[in-house]
Amino acid sequence: MYQRIVLVIARLPVFSVLFAIALSSVFSVSTFAANTIDGIRLWPAPENTRIVFDVKEQPDYKFFTLSKPNRLVIDFSDTKNTVSLRNLAVNDPRVKLFRASMSQGKTRLVLELAKSYQLTVFPLAPAGQYGHRLVIDLYDENRSKQIIAKPKQSAGDIIIGIDAGHGGEDPGSIGGKGTYEKKVTLAIAKKLQRVINQEKGMKAVMIRSGDYYVDLNRRTSLARDNHVDFLVSIHADAFHTPGPNGASVWVVTKSRAESELSRWLVNREKKSELLGGGGGVIKNTADSHLALALADMSKEHSLGVSFGVANNVIKELKKITKMHKRTPQNGNFAVLKSSDIPSILVETGFISNHDEEKNLTWSTHQQRLANAIHQGIKNHFLSHPLTGSYFASIGYKSHKVRSGESLSVLAKRYNISMSKLKSVNQLKSNALRIGQTLKIPRTG
Template identity: 40%
Template sequence: MSFRSRHNWLLKGLALLWLLGATLVQAADVDSVRLWRAPDHTRLVFDLSAPVEHKLFTLSSPTRVVVDVADTRLKDSLDDLALEDTPIRRVRSAHRQDGTLRVVFDLKTSVRPKSFLLKRHAGVNDRLVIDLHDRGKSRAEALADKTPESPAGERDVIIAVDAGHGGEDPGAIGPGKLYEKNVVFDISKRLVKQLNAVPGYEAKLVRTGDYYVALRERRNIARKMQADLFVSVHADAFTHPSANGSSVFALSRSGATSETARFLAERENEADLIGGVGSVSLEDKDEVLAGVLVDLSMTATLNSSLTVGKDVLSSMGGISRLHKPQVEQAGFAVLKSPDVPSILVETGFISNPSEARKLATAQYREQMASSIGKGIRDYFERQPPAGTYLARHQSRGGSDEYTIGRGDTLSAIARRHNVSVDAIQRENDLDGHVIQVGQVLKIPSS
């Protein structure tokens, strides 16, 4: 065989090997399958070793959702998925002769299915996401129902508490696999419980379990609640483990106030890419109000956000070091509501070993929730919204009334109302400084 012939055979062999390798690369594995139940839908995530092509369709009699994934092998079991409280009765799978993986969802009730692919991002592999949306009124809508007024026409101050991340998006991960999503959900539940124990407040969770809510939807839920304040709770990480301290953020219309603020905003805004909202843009495109009305509304909302943020930051300073002495501002997508004052609270840096140890304890989470709640109450009891229980009880002649919350002291209450401790003690026949949560004090006129 001549040199030219051997050379041609070699080229053909290399081409064949390349084509064979390309074919092997195209084949994908489903490494794991995860399921989350949200208030209004069920999400299944297929973790993939490579990008895939798929199609989804429905069948009736009986009701089924079918997903065909081309040239893919299932390496995980579907038998261990927790199907309770979902519309799924059973999940079946089969490998077809053409290499297609077929997954069939036998349903208890009809759903609105949706599927999309998420490309590899931020260290997370390619994923195929299947959302099975419940039909009829969702529990998310029920969660956002307006609170009924009392017979006297008073309403509660409504606080929307948003625990960051959730579901397949764990948020930042600290030492010992301490997940941000779990830490902030626990703090948020404690905050809701504490606020609801004080007359005049109704606090509601934006996400009520371990599932992901898109950033835009979080603030939309708060608007449906007709919330007086939106509080997003986080415990983020930074590039340096030495970074520490609590922070409070409000929206910036012109940019971040510090490099840390900018970094954290970019990190949180990426959550939709990790949590999975398909092709939804992270750019704010709200069209609730137009032109000048939006400008006026945003200005008033931002001013309120900065004021309540200052009260919360001051209160948090009583239990933790503050990362910055003032409320910071950054372009957090979750804060871009035109008519609901909104703040984002960083309870600490979960990437800092010392702060992570504290955030891992129930005692510190309770203290953190208490400090956030106290800052919120300080703000609303100083300037309660019109038509609320707080406004009516604060404006009575002769003396105001104040309900004791966690972390309150007589001296702090006296300073807040510009009266002396002695005056409060005389007005309420108090012998000492001992007060109890839920106790109602009469506050004499200053």
């Protein structure tokens, strides 16, 4: 390459020679710096801002902070920045300005900050569509005390945590037409939030409310901090062929026997953590099985509630969309693994399927999905109300037994289990007599 430039210079007049020398010096700088910064993304979130640098090679960096004014300085050695820094921080509340300077092959980036923050800096190895990255999280200093702003809740409300899957760096699955799962999940989550908050006796808490990534462990701790009674995680499925379609509902598995599909999904969750840039690594599967084996009675209870809601949500989803699976599926998801909060994960459809990708971006269909999830959750908590909740206080319908009606017929008609029907009516056997009045839990 150099030789050829020299040859060209030899044939050109002086003016062009100077120009060529200037060019070749730019050239030598770029070949001198082994690494390049090829992209910078900012993801402002309620409790942190994540800054991601795409770098060509594994980054060699140092950083320090300065005060008065607050600054973060990062030195990338042997690196050239190719990204325009103008307007980069324009929508971020924590970073005011980026500045860069270069000397001796080293790029120094100075971030002017609004105040001082807790800092996490870590490199990420290539994953999915990303190459090497350097991630910086600026956390608000009062983060641990932060509770997600939620609507005024009255006594007796059950709190539903809504976890929109993926976000920020992690797009989730990507459809054939370029639909990002993270957008679909957030849109459905927001619609679900609205219908839940319109329902007397229910209140929604959003675990993710914008386009940013929340670590999987943080998702469950946010749910816990916000006293969530039930957590619903919303996703859209994908497969490497466009054929599979339909929705499915997942609960955390208790058994060692996992289906092929379950393993596939759990692996995707791990991938998501790599894409999203989780600071911690998800425990390996053996560990999580052990943790589950050690689970206590509250886990048993929580599993029961999870299955109950899962069945009710499936019943509602069936009415408005194809089902991939018509029974609750077992999966060992980190986001479902917090033993004290009953939870489900809803795969709302396959984004890798042509028709469903279209449907999942359609507001009316998103609303139907949200309504079905809401109705399923509500039906469960009406027939199995939490002690002290509003749903527990609204009582029962009564039913007078007619000829030909058995306990199983009535259980089916009123959408509750036979054992529940027996227990609320204190029946010792399955026998009913004509004219007998039964209490029927309201299922809305």
